[in-house]
Amino acid sequence: MFHHRQLQSICRVAATNPGILHSITTVSSIGTESQLLNSYTVTPPIKPWPQKLTHKRLCSIITNQQNLDLALQIFHYAGNYHPNFHHSYETYHAIIHKLSRQRAFEPISSLLNELRNSRIKCGENLFITLIRYYGIASRPKEAIKIFLRINDFGVKSWGASAANIFTSPSSMEPNKQRHSPVDSSSAPKLVLYSYWQSSCSWRVRFGLNLKGLSYEYRAVNLAKGEQFTSEFGKVNPLRYVPVLVDGDVVVSDSYAILLCLEEKYPQKPLLPADPQLRAINLQAASIVSSSIQPLHMLSLLKYVEEKVGPEEQQAWAHVHIEKGFLALEKLLKDCAGPYATGEEVFLADVFLAPQIAVATKRFNVDMSKFPTLRTVYESCNALPEFQASLPDRQPDAVQ
Numbered sequence: 001m002f003h004h005r006q007l008q009s010i011c012r013v014a015a016t017n018p019g020i021l022h023s024i025t026t027v028s029s030i031g032t033e034s035q036l037l038n039s040y041t042v043t044p045p046i047k048p049w050p051q052k053l054t055h056k057r058l059c060s061i062i063t064n065q066q067n068l069d070l071a072l073q074i075f076h077y078a079g080n081y082h083p084n085f086h087h088s089y090e091t092y093h094a095i096i097h098k099l100s101r102q103r104a105f106e107p108i109s110s111l112l113n114e115l116r117n118s119r120i121k122c123g124e125n126l127f128i129t130l131i132r133y134y135g136i137a138s139r140p141k142e143a144i145k146i147f148l149r150i151n152d153f154g155v156k157s158w159g160a161s162a163a164n165i166f167t168s169p170s171s172m173e174p175n176k177q178r179h180s181p182v183d184s185s186s187a188p189k190l191v192l193y194s195y196w197q198s199s200c201s202w203r204v205r206f207g208l209n210l211k212g213l214s215y216e217y218r219a220v221n222l223a224k225g226e227q228f229t230s231e232f233g234k235v236n237p238l239r240y241v242p243v244l245v246d247g248d249v250v251v252s253d254s255y256a257i258l259l260c261l262e263e264k265y266p267q268k269p270l271l272p273a274d275p276q277l278r279a280i281n282l283q284a285a286s287i288v289s290s291s292i293q294p295l296h297m298l299s300l301l302k303y304v305e306e307k308v309g310p311e312e313q314q315a316w317a318h319v320h321i322e323k324g325f326l327a328l329e330k331l332l333k334d335c336a337g338p339y340a341t342g343e344e345v346f347l348a349d350v351f352l353a354p355q356i357a358v359a360t361k362r363f364n365v366d367m368s369k370f371p372t373l374r375t376v377y378e379s380c381n382a383l384p385e386f387q388a389s390l391p392d393r394q395p396d397a398v399q
């Protein structure tokens, strides 16, 4: 017999898991509620669904999923149907970060209720993420509501972070005492040698901001030749910025730095999971860093000026930037969305946006010939993480 309670069970499951109930078999032969629930054929929302599911793997699947509905379904499917899988603070953080970043706040309150009832031990980052994105979305009331609920989740050491997040006008201004979205207790202090106008440094600033990593800004004034001091020579014998110091590890070259960051700090991946999109991101980043920027760098332009003449500088830079942009436009045309490889900002964007800014502002390149690249720039420019990385907002900027 088909009971009212059984029907309620179906509705409850269907409501929280849209799209994953595939079929119900022979209802009349089902006796109990659990028999009824077991009789569903529940199909995973993505194929192939991993046989072995770890928290890290789920976080990466959610983070790389471009479709928000699907990301939510994946989260629910893992918690409800994957054998022996239980959500963790990290998996809740991944889905809440994903949703709030895209301003899809609606499902968040029920996720928070679930999280609170689960008694999972929570860290502060999830709440900082939420407060920040409510802030960015100009929803201060919701930000305050989250702040007031924080004690329900038993977060330790929240006081100091809270003070920072609400008193700092921007949580992403460099070289100021500010809160880091990674737990500062476990993260070594990062130091970035940078110059405000250097596009290579800009990439790293943008990447660090996307990953929510705070760092100390050490200015190297290229205009005054500070790259040639013996002190800087010890940090980078090649005498270029950027250089990142992460504990005992000193890495120069923006490409190497960003790949090292990607390995060590997986939050907000800069490379997508899809192998083809991953390859395109690496290729686009490499085109900018090896086949465009080196051909208009300061020392090379000085050489051209001395050996050929000052008027040749601009023409030389133009030819090489446009050649590179043409190749990038072709490379990205079919996979681009608002960002270089779709709906999410990745490594290609991190390299492209500063390069496009330099091309237009310093070398007057006309971007109407490169509509895909122009869109990528506009999308990045709308991001607070990019805004905080702008040359003018750096401590060594000369206005």
Ligand SMILES: N[C@@H](CCC(=O)N[C@@H](CS)C(=O)NCC(=O)O)C(=O)O
Pocket: 198, 199, 200, 201, 222, 227, 239, 240, 241, 242, 252, 253, 254, 255, 289, 294, 297, 298, 299, 300
């Ligand atoms: N491939 C390196 C290039 C670094 C580079 O060219 N840095 C420029 C600033 S964007 C520099 O330090 N120039 C100093 C000079 O030319 O003397 C990277 O991507 O970091």
